[in-house]
Amino acid sequence: MATLKNKVALITGGSRGLGAATARALAADGADIAITYVSSKEKAAAVVDELTALGVRARAFHNDQADTGAAPGLIVNVVEHFGGLDILVNNAAISVEQGVAVDSPDADIDEWDRMHATNYTGVIAVTRAATKVLRDGGRIVTVSSGVAARTGVPGLADYAATKAGIAAYTRGIARDLAPRGITANVIQAGLMETGMAPPDPETLAALTSSLAIQRQGRPEEQAEGIRFLVSPTASYITGAVLDTNGGYTA
Template sequence: MQKVLKGKVALVTGGSRGLGAAIAEALSEQGADVAISYVASAEKAEAVVEKLKTKGVRAIAIQSDQADTSAAKPLVDKVVASFGKLDILINNAAIAVQGKTVDDPDLDTVNLDRQWQINVMGAVATTRAAAPVLSDGGRIIFIGSLLGSHVPFAGAADYAGTKAAIAGYAKGVARDLGGRDITVNVIQPGVMPTDMSVEVLGDGVPEALLNLHPIRRIATLEEVSAMACFLAGPNGGYITGGVIDIAGGLSI
């Protein structure tokens, strides 16, 4: 594989598992040095780092809780202190709280509010911290969700709202940073084989949900990671403000 990202430094938030770990690995395979953040899974994070190092790149894991917006600047500062710069920011860290409709008397408002704090305010804080130090010609990629623009089932209003907010925010950031040739885009996956999906859907994908997909399967982590690498690479330099669905046509 051509090392098109050799010499670049990437930060992947929430990179200790699932899609974040897959994106971190894909970036490292293309030559990028990678920092990942994690909240509590130190052992998993270190395992990811060791795997990345086998690709011949530098890699570190940094403990940082995205629910705490004051943690964003120290996170970015540690990346720059370790690697000397930051070229690529992957805003991946998020949680999913779904399953109850907004008129449910037992609505878990505490965790729904925490979801807004992590998915929106945490990502905003990380972007604000990264923007002044991000290299000219750099990349910011938000991991959104198809639910940010298309909601095919009930019980996901707040999660969908957080991802819609991210899509709008990213467009504004793209406008703000375009003069520095920094691109800002959103990837909106559908269902993926992650712990988050299991927490929401249980084991397996319901047949009724699969039947809504023209391509009747869920996305692979590799497919989503490949899009992140494309947007982060040299061929993604004229794509900005984009919201790209990787959801098997669920939204059509």
């Protein structure tokens, strides 16, 4: 199917995990693909090779989302290379475990600041820059997490806050962008192999046992939620949260 032919999609954090799976899914639907990476240059190049083999244009851009000042330049570079922008998938994120219990170690303050910058202010910076050039009828999908609605285990308070905050932001911009026919939605993803630091085995077992579908999801499965929300058939859906987390929030 070529439902996204002549569309240009930017997927942040597209060198691995859910970002790479989303890039493949949208390329299979005909979209030209820009992905960003921070340190995985070789992995990003490999994804680009996969995408071009599907017959679409693709390019990887180095961008550290924690550097909010770099967002406008990223968008300019994407538009200069591809000639426009139709779809933004805010996928890049990091996780730092930090609890407030007496016996819980504090994260390094620089790590804590970097997580908030990457997961929250960085997403806003990229989105604000993108909306200046996003074509009417465009799509924005931001990857949140089931922990935004149900934390479930200790040590995730700050990470959960960044994800809940960006979901609220998305509901707001859905109102702002509706007159241009641009939709903005969230998927609340769940456990999967993404390349981020996995939970310790005990925590992973506890999280898996709390799911309705008691296994980790595959990135390709969760990318289908994004694929749907950026498709023409989702034109009347905006400001919504789609759970793709195996029933973690059920």
